[in-house]
Structures are given as structure tokens and as C-alpha cells.
Amino acid sequence: MSALALAGPVLAEIPSPATGVWHLGPVPLRAYALCILAGIAVAIVVTDRRWRARGGLPGQVADVALWAVPFGIVGGRLYHVLSSPDAYFGAGGDPVRALFIWQGGLGIWGAVALGAVGAWIGCRRSGMRFSAFADALAPGLLLAQAVGRLGNWFNQELFGRPTDLPWGLAIDPAHRPAGFADVGAFHPTFLYEALWNVVAAAVLVWADRRWRLGHGRVFWGYVVLYTLGRGWIETLRVDPAEQVLGLRLNVWTSLGVGVVGLVGLLYARRGREAEVLLAPHPDAATAAAAAGSAGARPADPPRP
Known part of the structure; x- marks a missing residue:
């Protein structure tokens, strides 16, 4: 029997997790929440590295995250509830469920919009240029979204139309939408988006290193991609x-x-900010010396 024939049954479909909740005594551990938290951690680590490579200071990214993350979660939930109101305010809906974030439902549009407000506040309080921070953040934000999409896999949500492709996603009957009760495999759109986000993050890092982008152009590139x-x-x-x-x-x-992202990308200033801090900081010289001793200028693009 050929290797392809042996591989056929293995690639017949992608299974969905049997459960998305585990219990540590009385405490439920929800996969969706864990994926969101893991994505946030990835974004902070990647952004901190890129921020310090641009001349920023250690700890500043974490300070901004204290503002951006809560704002982003609230914004993401608001967008989801307002764009899908029937489940909460329609016939048979339950308004209280709008508070159940752990069950899934964070719209990235609202998360980025309100998260940007929180990030702007954090940047102002920490003396950071918001445009430079946004550029440092963009690839890490895409990676965070990719990790967060795994939570949709555990919740068996955000899948596509039926498919007979080898990577079709198996969905339990209880999670299939009306009219698809007899369909077993669907497009794994959560996986498509996760992979797209990883590729887009790599493109942004490459473009940033190639053209030394600044003044928000990396972030606008994120929006377009x-x-x-x-x-x-x-x-x-x-x-x-x-x-x-x-x-x-x-x-x-x-x-x-x-369209907004494309306009922003086309009209943003060329080059990179000479200073990423709004005012001289006593620790800036130390950060610059440390970056120089490591063999890279503070404004150099990050290593992959």
C-alpha cells in the first residue's frame, strides 16, 4: 500500500476538541480564555523586543498593555454584541449572556479601535510616541490574533461552509447551524485566518527591515493585510x-x-522616527548604550 493511501484516512478531516473546559477543582479553565491570554502574552513579548530595538525602554510595553488590553477586551465585546444583537436582545435572547466573554465573541474591529484608545493613553502616560509604538506592535498583534483563533477551534465556532477537502473541520451536531445538520466537515476558517495572520506578520517584519518603516506605516500595513x-x-x-x-x-x-488603512499607508510620512520617546528620559542613554553594545543601533529593525 502506498504512503499516500496510508495518509488518506489521517487527512480525512480535522477533528474538533471534545471539550473546551477543564476543571481545576471548582475552578473552570476555559480554552478560549487561555488562548486569548496566550495571544496577549505573545504580543507583549514580540512588541517589547521590537520597541527596545527602536530605542524604547524596557517595561514600557507592559505599562501600555495595562491600558490597552482592558480597553481592547471591552471594545471587542461591544462590537460583537452590537453586530450580533439577536442572541442577546432578540426573541429568546438573554441580555446577561453579553457579559459571558469566556463563551466566545470578541470582535477584532472593536478590540483594535478601543484598544488603540487605551494604548494612546498608556503611551502618553509613559512618554512614548504613539505612532512608533503602533509600528512596534503590529506584527505581534497579528500573532496574538493567530493564537486567539485557536480558542474558536475549542468552541467549535467561526467555521465556513461545507467542504470535502482533506482539511475539512469536523463539527459536532450541536454546534452546526440550522440547515447543516447532516453535514460533518466545514472549512476551518479559524485556521485560515490564523495562518494568514502569521504570514502577514512575517511580511510586515520583512518590509520593516527592508524599508525602515515608521510614522505608523507598519501599523497601516497591518490594517491592509x-x-x-x-x-x-x-x-x-x-x-x-x-x-x-x-x-x-x-x-x-x-x-x-x-480603505482607511490604504489611505493611511499612502499618506504616512516616509522614514522612521528619530526619537520614539516624547521627551528625554534618564534611562534612554542606558538603553541606547545597551543596544549599541549588542551590535545594533536603537533604531535598527528587529531580528526575526
């Missing part, structure tokens, strides 16, 4: 969603946000 992938992936999904002119609301959001 993410919305390109998200807009296409949204067309594959079959879960209930608000429709506008025959298209899912998130498709229109992707188009609108993508």
Missing part, C-alpha cells in the same frame, strides 16, 4: 450574521477599514 484576508474568509462563513445589501456586515467592515 489583515482586512484583505479577513474579507475573503468572511465570505466562506455560514454562521448567522447581520447582512447588509446581501453581504455579511464584517465583509463591509473589512472593505471600509481596508
Whole structure:
């Protein structure tokens, strides 16, 4: 029997986890929440490295995260609830469930928008240039989104239309939308988006190193790349969603946000900020000396 024939059954479909909750005594450990927390940790680590390579100071990224993360979670939940109101305020809905973030449902559009407000506040309090911080953040944000998408896998949500491709995702009957009770495998759109985010992060790091981007251009590149992938992936999904002119609301959001990102990318200043701090900081000289002794200028792009 050929190796391909042996591999056939293995690649028949991607299984979904049997459970997304484990109990440590009376305390439930939810996979969705753990994936979100892991994504946040990845973003902080990657952003801190990129920020210090640009001339920032150790600890500043964590200080900003204390503002950006809570704002982002609230913004993500608000967008999800407002864009899918029937489950909470429609017939048979339960408004209290709007508070149950651990059950899934964080819209990236609201998370980035309100998270940016929190990041701006954190940057002002820490004496950091917001545009420089946004550029340092962009690749790590994409990686955080990729890790967070694994939470949708555990929750058996955000999958696409039926497929017979070898990487189709098996969905339990209880999680299948109406009209698809007899379908077993669906497009794993959570996985498509996760992979797209990883590739987009690599592209941003490469472009940043190649052209020494600054003044928000890395972040605007993130917006353009993410919305390109998200807009296409949204067309594959079959879960209930608000429709506008025959298209899912998130498709229109992707188009609108993508246009804003393209305009920002085209009109942002060329080059990179000479200083990433708003005012001289007593620790800046120490940070610059440490970066120089490591064989890299503070403004050098990060190593992969």
C-alpha cells in the first residue's frame, strides 16, 4: 500500500476538541480564555523586543498593555454584541449572556479601535510616541490574533461552509447551524485566518527591515493585510450574521477599514522616527548604550 493511501484516512478531516473546559477543582479553565491570554502574552513579548530595538525602554510595553488590553477586551465585546444583537436582545435572547466573554465573541474591529484608545493613553502616560509604538506592535498583534483563533477551534465556532477537502473541520451536531445538520466537515476558517495572520506578520517584519518603516506605516500595513484576508474568509462563513445589501456586515467592515488603512499607508510620512520617546528620559542613554553594545543601533529593525 502506498504512503499516500496510508495518509488518506489521517487527512480525512480535522477533528474538533471534545471539550473546551477543564476543571481545576471548582475552578473552570476555559480554552478560549487561555488562548486569548496566550495571544496577549505573545504580543507583549514580540512588541517589547521590537520597541527596545527602536530605542524604547524596557517595561514600557507592559505599562501600555495595562491600558490597552482592558480597553481592547471591552471594545471587542461591544462590537460583537452590537453586530450580533439577536442572541442577546432578540426573541429568546438573554441580555446577561453579553457579559459571558469566556463563551466566545470578541470582535477584532472593536478590540483594535478601543484598544488603540487605551494604548494612546498608556503611551502618553509613559512618554512614548504613539505612532512608533503602533509600528512596534503590529506584527505581534497579528500573532496574538493567530493564537486567539485557536480558542474558536475549542468552541467549535467561526467555521465556513461545507467542504470535502482533506482539511475539512469536523463539527459536532450541536454546534452546526440550522440547515447543516447532516453535514460533518466545514472549512476551518479559524485556521485560515490564523495562518494568514502569521504570514502577514512575517511580511510586515520583512518590509520593516527592508524599508525602515515608521510614522505608523507598519501599523497601516497591518490594517491592509489583515482586512484583505479577513474579507475573503468572511465570505466562506455560514454562521448567522447581520447582512447588509446581501453581504455579511464584517465583509463591509473589512472593505471600509481596508480603505482607511490604504489611505493611511499612502499618506504616512516616509522614514522612521528619530526619537520614539516624547521627551528625554534618564534611562534612554542606558538603553541606547545597551543596544549599541549588542551590535545594533536603537533604531535598527528587529531580528526575526
